[in-house]
Amino acid sequence: MAMKLTESQIESLYQFTRQHYVEYYDVQVELVDHLANDIEQIWEQQPGLSFNDARDKSFKKFGVFGFMNVVESKEAQMAKKYFKLVLKFAKEWLSLPKIILTLLLLFGFYQLQKFTFGYEIYIGVFLLVIVAQFFMLFNNSRKLKQNQKQTQKKWLFEHVLSIQGYGNTAFIFIYFFRISNAEEFFAMGDFKRVYTALLITGFLIISYITLVVIPKKAKELLIQNYPEYQIT
Amino acid sequence: MSIMGNHKLYKGSLQTIILKLLATNDKMYGYEITQKVKKLTKGELKITEGALYPALHKLEADGLLNVEVAKVGNRLRKYYKLTENGTKETANKLEEMQEFLKTMQHLVNPKFSLE
Numbered sequence: 001m002a003m004k005l006t007e008s009q010i011e012s013l014y015q016f017t018r019q020h021y022v023e024y025y026d027v028q029v030e031l032v033d034h035l036a037n038d039i040e041q042i043w044e045q046q047p048g049l050s051f052n053d054a055r056d057k058s059f060k061k062f063g064v065f066g067f068m069n070v071v072e073s074k075e076a077q078m079a080k081k082y083f084k085l086v087l088k089f090a091k092e093w094l095s096l097p098k099i100i101l102t103l104l105l106l107f108g109f110y111q112l113q114k115f116t117f118g119y120e121i122y123i124g125v126f127l128l129v130i131v132a133q134f135f136m137l138f139n140n141s142r143k144l145k146q147n148q149k150q151t152q153k154k155w156l157f158e159h160v161l162s163i164q165g166y167g168n169t170a171f172i173f174i175y176f177f178r179i180s181n182a183e184e185f186f187a188m189g190d191f192k193r194v195y196t197a198l199l200i201t202g203f204l205i206i207s208y209i210t211l212v213v214i215p216k217k218a219k220e221l222l223i224q225n226y227p228e229y230q231i232t
Numbered sequence: 233m234s235i236m237g238n239h240k241l242y243k244g245s246l247q248t249i250i251l252k253l254l255a256t257n258d259k260m261y262g263y264e265i266t267q268k269v270k271k272l273t274k275g276e277l278k279i280t281e282g283a284l285y286p287a288l289h290k291l292e293a294d295g296l297l298n299v300e301v302a303k304v305g306n307r308l309r310k311y312y313k314l315t316e317n318g319t320k321e322t323a324n325k326l327e328e329m330q331e332f333l334k335t336m337q338h339l340v341n342p343k344f345s346l347e
Contacts, residue, residue: 005306029301
């Protein structure tokens, strides 16, 4: 008769993955099932082996880095998923009806460059988004922590959606803006004017997507991404 | 993929192997894949866990695989399934693999002829 793992042994495997730096529940699920299958298989050949010994034997098969490769590949996968998601929403801004708003923004920002306060508005928009990002970041990490306390579960994609996804746009903007003062701003040539207007419009739209659109749909997106989000 | 013994040659074929297995088995979970490969190759090829899951995650991120979760006994199990794109890609990869095998045949075991 094949030996099966008990409920408490399964629970101890979850603990085991946590001890080995697998923070996220969605990654733990897969690893626990794998270890459990392997332990049951090991028991078929060596029925006398203790649970802990069988578990360690199975864990050794993951190699010297343990679960690290698995966690890393999952993180890369989620980052990619998130990026694709942002792109999907961004595309909406390039087709009707939203493209009208996009063009208006673009035109508005372009025109602003003619006014003396144009530079201040550019910087103001940038700072406003940064402040909003920080606010959301603190707010969300507090909420996530509360949730985790209740459910004892951390979801990688939830973390990406509500924390990790922010801030990236700001870095991109800083990197490409490359204008350090008002004089430089007013001395821009035609090409650079269009480029700068494009940049801030894009920045605003992407920030809006990451800060407003995606968090609003977070629950729906999580269920789509994690069938187990509902089961558990 | 670290392979038991000296079969470094299998490296680089892991994705194709996974896709092919899923094309013939509808849906599979990670452990099942390692066991299936072991059985089909009579133990010649053992996919290690440290390589299998990253490969599965990558295929999923590329939109070639979908995930389903089911409660099996007292635990949750993640099943992988080919997406529509995945099915197309499997055909491509298998074709590439056949080409590769043919080329290697020519190189390793050339038939002498009077052409």
